[in-house]
Amino acid sequence: MITNKIGIVGLGVVGTGTLKILINERDSIYNKMGVWIDVKKACDLNINREFEFDFNKNILTTDYSEIINDPEIGTVVELIGGDGIAKKIILDAIKAKKNVVTANKALIAKHGKELFEEANKNNVKIYFEASVGGGIPIITPLKESLAGNSILSIKGIINGTANYILTEMTEKGLEFKDVLKKAQELGYAEADPTFDIEGIDTAHKITILASLAYGGYVNFNNVSVKGITKITKEDIEYAKDFSYNIKLLASAKKFNSEIEIRVEPTLVKKTEMLASVNDAYNAIEVVGDYVGKTLFYGRGAGMEPTGSAVVADVIKLATETNYKDAPNGNYYYNINNEIKLKDINDSISKYYIRLKVKDEAGMLAFIAEEFKKENISIESMIQTSKATKDNNFVSLIFITHEAKEKNLVNALSNIEKNNDIDMKNSISLKID
Amino acid sequence: MITNKIGIVGLGVVGTGTLKILINERDSIYNKMGVWIDVKKACDLNINREFEFDFNKNILTTDYSEIINDPEIGTVVELIGGDGIAKKIILDAIKAKKNVVTANKALIAKHGKELFEEANKNNVKIYFEASVGGGIPIITPLKESLAGNSILSIKGIINGTANYILTEMTEKGLEFKDVLKKAQELGYAEADPTFDIEGIDTAHKITILASLAYGGYVNFNNVSVKGITKITKEDIEYAKDFSYNIKLLASAKKFNSEIEIRVEPTLVKKTEMLASVNDAYNAIEVVGDYVGKTLFYGRGAGMEPTGSAVVADVIKLATETNYKDAPNGNYYYNINNEIKLKDINDSISKYYIRLKVKDEAGMLAFIAEEFKKENISIESMIQTSKATKDNNFVSLIFITHEAKEKNLVNALSNIEKNNDIDMKNSISLKID
Known part of the structure; x- marks a missing residue:
């Protein structure tokens, strides 16, 4: 022995x-x-x-x-x-x-x-x-059990605190800051929750997974990260109406020689396994070219x-x-290969957009025109009784067809110039 | 090299x-x-x-x-x-x-x-x-990644054909035999589907997982197996009303020195990850004493x-x-250790029971009395407009509190003696 x-x-x-x-x-x-x-x-x-x-x-x-x-x-x-x-x-x-x-x-x-x-x-x-x-066993399965595969994409809910907060908001109809406070009292969130709610911890983890999946290292500073602090219970409810749950999603996806890595609150279809990952649980979905879709689920901390x-x-x-003479593959964390990150601006997605807009004539026409200029077409829109009035502002909710991130950013920056739109209290989220 | x-x-x-x-x-x-x-x-x-x-x-x-x-x-x-x-x-x-x-x-x-x-x-x-x-990477993670844990239980949806059939029945409101026929036409089910729909393939797989989790071998002939052929669209709908999906569930659970292994259609709470495993996908939930609940999901065949x-x-x-001199643990598939299987009759569970009963006075009193004799108490019951009439028979649906399997078997065998109850077209299912 x-x-x-x-x-x-x-x-x-x-x-x-x-x-x-x-x-x-x-x-x-x-x-x-x-x-x-x-x-x-x-x-x-x-x-x-x-x-x-x-x-x-x-x-x-x-x-x-x-x-x-x-x-x-x-x-x-x-x-x-x-x-x-x-x-x-x-x-x-x-x-x-x-x-x-x-x-x-x-x-x-x-x-x-x-x-x-x-x-x-x-x-x-x-x-x-x-x-x-x-x-959750994820690193070893990814490195070894799926070694025959090229990894096409990874998506993860990998921060328990953020997922707990979003779950509570979804199930109890609460606002972000109220849940955060409760989570801190219960010890589920730290006194300084920045790393968890701003997506930084999630970004650390997806960076590691991407390094393994794509055989190289990632310049962490170039990873695109958005947190969940701007999500309102209104967003959660509208997302539900469209059959989505909002999750802090990390993703790494292969596009030819480039990898897109991003962390951001995302609308996930309710029928997806990831949408059912609640409370402090974590899950990582890995898609390989041979194995197809796999998912690994469990307690993300503790x-x-x-x-x-x-x-x-x-x-x-x-x-x-x-064992003696263990062979050592040089693929994982290949220190000679910096993984080339795809520019997020070029990525294509559907989006959920909630704009706080002064309740007066012509606003919708203005916004629609700005979207049109950037080739963004709208799949559905809501301006209903549900839109809570707030200092004479109402919420307009848009679900777009697939659009380029760059065009969305342009459209929103033009829309922002209109003083009758409160961009500080507006939001746009990727739809997975 | x-x-x-x-x-x-x-x-x-x-x-x-x-x-x-x-x-x-x-x-x-x-x-x-x-x-x-x-x-x-x-x-x-x-x-x-x-x-x-x-x-x-x-x-x-x-x-x-x-x-x-x-x-x-x-x-x-x-x-x-x-x-x-x-x-x-x-x-x-x-x-x-x-x-x-x-x-x-x-x-x-x-x-x-x-x-x-x-x-x-x-x-x-x-x-x-x-x-x-x-x-799905499951054997290696179970053997190696969870090696620090005692495995408390394993539950699996591990037959794609059966899960495809149950999913179609659930989503499209179809009857078993119609879905099976379609599945055979599409090549999703074999010409002789016995192994898949009678739970035998599922039993093979849970036997293997139990052997690994509990360090020994299992006498396969002693594993309790029930298939899905008796499930009706009525069962699926009532289960839904009570917030469950019906899944062909394999399970292995530790009770002190004994292991209960069973395969049977089971009502799974919709909020459980396993309830969301649809179509030909498989998933295995493993609960370890340290790691807690984990789940591994992916394509079960192909x-x-x-x-x-x-x-x-x-x-x-x-x-x-x-490597040289690989050490060889003697735990997994320990050929000197036949795993002692728990008698299913002693197991405790909630049950879903659907009885086809002649539509006349006194039937409910009779059934209630038989349940009472065996100490089975009823949590809820339905005899509503939803109960489809069929040769003057109606369906009575019961959800029980926790009861011993033995008592359920006794009660049902006494109930069967009443000619006004059509046991051939009745069913009882475990609730997970």
Whole structure:
């Protein structure tokens, strides 16, 4: 029996869940996978707290260099998060020729190229199943189970907080800010929820998935990101009327040699599986050229679900480390290949547009003319009793036929020049 | 570069899809996974037909022993199906020390113990990702990605034909036999659809999943199986009224040391992801003690989706064979552990019951009394204008509170004694 000694750095929520599973399930993991995982050290700044499971407290340390410098430890599990000290720890581990497991999506998305370059140089591996979709097995299935496929597109609901907020708005008819407040009180949203509600966390995750699906790295700064803060309960209700749910959707789609990556609130047809993904659940739809449409669903966060995914990587590394001469494909996170991103302006989609317009004659004619100038044709329009009056402004709702993003932007910027239209309180959303 | 030479036996739908992917994607698989897969031979009785992709026709043979006897071939891919010659070919391959990949669910479900025993003896592996859920990555995620978890339950919609029929009945208000006929005309159902509509194919697949989840083998003959042939459009409509869809559901659930495995048409709450799995799509819900609820969705059959899964196994074996001294957990398909099946009679569930009853006084009192005797309490009941008259019989619909299966069986068998109740045209269904 080969013992695989590992060190964990960071015993927050995910670190504690990971340690718990590795301690409690050591025998069962050995029975299943033939590998014996020994957590030799676990590092955290606060090690004098209570744990809800039993283990030898001698493994605890406050000094991560004890893990880096331990020649017996082959795998370092980084669960601090963020791109500060976590990055240094991972680089130190790599330079010490240790494999790395991490759940750190921000770090992989923004600094993946540097990290994988260093890992290749030192002939070690970085695994990060837990970085996307919490407990959902998605990274390994995408890399391995679908390896025969070219990936045509990926769509994901991959931020639990945003999805919880949109679900509550949809099911209870509440406004964004009221749900956010409640979510913060319940601990479902952080005190500073920016990363979740502005789509940044979602963008980190789709960046990682795109890097894997399209074999290269992505310049994170070029990814198009819109959050959900402008969505109103009115939008949710109109979307429902047209048989859509509004979801914060991340997508990566192949167009010849370019990849379009975007994160934005999107109308998803109710008959699509993704439209049924509610509350804090996540789901990732992957379309391959042979396999067709697949979908992976589960808890996108939390101590034990995310711990489950970290443990899967630890086991995978232990299994592979026991093998000799592991072959190393050079496709995933190919550091020599920057993925070429498609210009969002060229993308084509149907759109939902809600305009706050002064309730007076001629407004519709003006707007219709601006759409016409940009070749945007309207599939349906609502200006009904449902349109709530608000300082003498009414809502006009348009569903467009397929149009170019660029033309939509032009039309809206011309419409904005009209002072009788309140663009601050208007919105346009992609329809999937 | 290590070349991994394989042989394919059977070039039907799945075999052709597999060959196509392995030929067309050889370079891309090498780029991704670092393994070079060479299909050295492919065997079929009919090799003089057209193929829609180019390859060296010299690899074709009608004699499978050429594959078994070729010392260069390390992996045999069996894609004939059934438990006749396919079994002999697999055993021959194993005895020749070759790894095996198969999509053959009937064979694995019924003869898994014998096959894995022989494989262990010869130190080779049998992989079978394509046997359940077609292209959906489920076997590897279940075995590896969720290895830290105890599996609490598995539920699956894993027969495309049955799901297509139920979906058509639900969406178009058609009767079973009309949809079946149409499905046969369209080629979605086979001329002899018994395996699909009687739940046998579904039972094969849940047997395989249970063997993996619960580490042992299952005596297939003891698995409880009911098909969908008795479902009427009336049932579908009443289920809808109560906010359920009827699905042919396979389930495996852990109760202490026993596992309940069953296949039967079941009412699934519309808010559950499984209720939204329509047409020929499959989905498997896996609940783990740490990960919580996960779901895997995709095309459950077809040339290219199933080929995609076969290819994943071929790649996996190639990757692992390139490793030395692969550790071999003894948990999955543990041939020394027959999984103890829970007696279905002891299981507890809510039920939907539709009774065809002569339209006369006293019938409801009689039925209510029989339910009462068996401690079955009724949550709701319908005898409305919707109940279609049929030879002076009306339908009574009951939704029960939770009750023991045994008590339900007893109550129904007592009710059956009353000649004014037409049990042949009545039905009871589990509510999930």
